Amino acid sequence: xxxxxxxxxxxxxxxxxxxxxxxxxxxxxxxxxxxxxxxxxxxxxxxxxxxxxxxxxxxxxxxxxxxxxxxxxxxxxxxxxxxxxxxxxxxxxxxxxxxxxxxxxxxxxxxxxxxxxxxxxxxxxxxxxxxxxxxxxxxxxxxxxxxxxxxxxxxxxxxxxxxxxxxxxxxxxxxxxxxxxxxxxxxxxxxxxxxxxxxxxxxxxxxxxxxxxxxxxxxxxxxxxxxxxxxxxxxxxxxxxxxxxxxxxxxxxxxxxxxxxxxxxxxxxxxxxxxxxxxxxxxxxxxxxxxxxxxxxxxxxxxxxxxxxxxxxxxxxxxxxxxxxxxxxxxxxxxxxxxxxxxxxxxxxxxxxxxxxxxxxxxxxxxxxxxxxxxxxxxxxxxxxxxxxxxxxxxxxxxxxxxxxxxxxxxxx
Ligand SMILES: Cc1ncc(COP(=O)(O)O)c(C=O)c1O
Numbered sequence: 001x002x003x004x005x006x007x008x009x010x011x012x013x014x015x016x017x018x019x020x021x022x023x024x025x026x027x028x029x030x031x032x033x034x035x036x037x038x039x040x041x042x043x044x045x046x047x048x049x050x051x052x053x054x055x056x057x058x059x060x061x062x063x064x065x066x067x068x069x070x071x072x073x074x075x076x077x078x079x080x081x082x083x084x085x086x087x088x089x090x091x092x093x094x095x096x097x098x099x100x101x102x103x104x105x106x107x108x109x110x111x112x113x114x115x116x117x118x119x120x121x122x123x124x125x126x127x128x129x130x131x132x133x134x135x136x137x138x139x140x141x142x143x144x145x146x147x148x149x150x151x152x153x154x155x156x157x158x159x160x161x162x163x164x165x166x167x168x169x170x171x172x173x174x175x176x177x178x179x180x181x182x183x184x185x186x187x188x189x190x191x192x193x194x195x196x197x198x199x200x201x202x203x204x205x206x207x208x209x210x211x212x213x214x215x216x217x218x219x220x221x222x223x224x225x226x227x228x229x230x231x232x233x234x235x236x237x238x239x240x241x242x243x244x245x246x247x248x249x250x251x252x253x254x255x256x257x258x259x260x261x262x263x264x265x266x267x268x269x270x271x272x273x274x275x276x277x278x279x280x281x282x283x284x285x286x287x288x289x290x291x292x293x294x295x296x297x298x299x300x301x302x303x304x305x306x307x308x309x310x311x312x313x314x315x316x317x318x319x320x321x322x323x324x325x326x327x328x329x330x331x332x333x334x335x336x337x338x339x340x341x342x343x344x345x346x347x348x349x350x351x352x353x354x355x356x357x358x359x360x361x362x363x364x365x366x367x368x369x370x371x372x373x374x375x376x377x378x379x380x381x382x383x384x385x386x387x388x389x390x391x392x393x394x395x396x397x398x399x400x401x402x403x404x405x406x407x408x409x410x411x412x413x
Contacts, residue, residue: 121169226238235266
């Protein structure tokens with residue numbers, strides 16, 4: 001069976017056939033939305049049994065599903081979504097859904113972090129995740145150790161020397177500089193550390209279509225489902241995906257405490273977006289590649305950052321090794337710095353000046369003054385998030401209209 005075996009069908013079929021039984025939704029071809037906050041037990045014994053399973057007092061027999069109890073624990077739409085998302089992440093067995101990407105990252109951190117330990121993470125990192133490490137994890141005694149994305153020797157050394165290392169978090173490609181980190185090598189370094197850190201990869205930029213961290217040795221893949229999975233800039237969501245049932249159960253037990261499960265309506269929406277993730281991402285990647293390559297050499301641009309334009313031999317190697325396509329994000333470096341970048345943003349007409357990414361409409365933002373404004377001056381200087389950098393998330397519009405729009409905006413600088 002190719003890739004994963006999901007009851008004998010391939011992932012693109014499994015995403016449409018797994019996890020949903022129409023007979024449980026009065027025959028409806030699409031799942032009903034189950035908004036109930038609580039579920040009725042058949043008997044007091046059944047209630048006792050359900051709680052014994054949820055609290056881990058007794059083990060669920062293989063193949064059996066725990067009875068529904070209360071929607072903060074789980075609910076039918078979360079169960080359907082979690083079943084349907086597994087086949088589109090190569091190597092996955094289990095998933096847990098959250099009400100934002102940050103909720104997924106935070107819950108994964110609090111599941112595996114220990115007091116007096118450390119997290120090794122690549123920089124740059126999404127600003128919210130950096131903030132989580134500095135303002136929440138560190139005061140709880142979990143020391144954050146930054147290692148420059150793409151610098152394999154520095155990452156190896158950081159993992160080797162980290163005291164009581166509990167987590168290695170890689171964000172690759174890095175937001176917004178697209179610097180890539182070799183997932184397999186970092187996972188190898190983690191496996192040699194006696195503390196056996198859990199390797200997590202924020203796969204928001206290239207997954208699930210173009211990069212498969214679980215197959216490269218990662219333990220947990222994290223998503224802001226707000227981005228490509230959701231795909232229409234109309235909802236927030238997050239996902240943690242693993243190849244270990246035991247790991248997802250530990251994460252779910254924290255989710256029960258934090259109460260940050262994705263709500264039924266959003267599960268239903270996200271569920272309907274999954275079968276088109278690869279279609280959308282393919283088109284977005286093609287658009288981004290055409291635009292980035294067409295803009296190379298423009299007099300107002302000192303750099304166009306995109307995987308097919310990488311100059312560095314190591315970056316080219318990592319891209320060739322672990323990515324199937326270059327993806328829908330590119331960044332432009334304006335020679336005139338922040339004034340030129342802002343002038344461009346004021347002049348664009350089709351693309352929208354907004355943070356976030358992965359939607360069907362093209363979005364453009366200035367990371368240094370927005371998404372990454374919380375980084376220290378030192379982190380900004382080290383990570384390449386400069387004053388003149390503008391990040392693009394290509395949508396599915398006709399790329400020729402987008403190019404004409406960018407050219408007129410550039411001409412006005
Ligand atoms: C790479 C990355 N990870 C995580 C997040 C956080 O996701 P959310 O906004 O859904 O909480 C973002 C948001 O921009 C992101 O870009």
